[in-house]
Amino acid sequence: DVIKVVLPDTGAAALLKRDWDDRSDRIALAGIEREMPRSSDAAFVVAVPRASEVEKLEKFADSASPLYSAKGARGLVMVNPDLVDMGVTGLGFAARQLRERFLSTFETVYYLKALPWGVLLRSYPSKWTVWVDAPDAPDGSGFRLARVFERRPSADDLEEVLEQVESGSSDQSSSKPSAFAKLSRFLSMYMKG
DSSP: OEEEEEESSSHHHHHHHHOTTTTTTTTEETTTTTTOOOOOOEEEEEEEEEEEGGHHHHHHHHHHHHHHEEEEOOOOEEEOOBBOOTTTSSSSSSHHHHHHHHHGOOOOOEEEEEETTEEEETTTTSOOEEEEEEOOOTSSSSEEEEESSSOOOOHHHHHHHHHHHHTTOOOTTTOOOOOOHHHHHHHHHHHOO
16 A cells, blocks of 8 residues: 655656655655546645645545545545635635635644744644743743634634733633724735735
8 A cells, every 4th residue: 555645746746756765665756736546545645735726635635535435535634734825715705615615624633833922733632722922931931821722713813812912811701802903904814815
């Protein structure tokens, strides 16, 4: 059985094949635009899939592990997916549909995202945690746990954590962000796309 490493394009796969000279015969490299799963493939690692490849990735994932397959599902791991890009998926409905239709079928096992004021972390099976910068943290880590979430926190959740940290409040039922704050966040997200 072969583990297939799938890259965003055939050129990247060709470069990796050339440079990875001690690669086992049980590891195959492929570009997502030309390669579909084969029966000899035991599992798949999709490296850095981009928003522009979502349609191909969905077809690949369905072929690799169809939900109602008599043969059984094969593992598919995505490494550093960047599947929601406002320039490609948009900010609203299209991105929400993508999350509901495709991304919601995956379990995030490890996630680390640096924020300007802290870190969002998940290490399966633990819950999602938000850590804030704390240079004087007693354990010397430089961070303090601010909040724990059952699910991945939304942008609004993160904004609420930041507001609580800035106000010095530990009350988790703080007031909602102002309309101006929401508009400002929307515009800054839109401009990044």
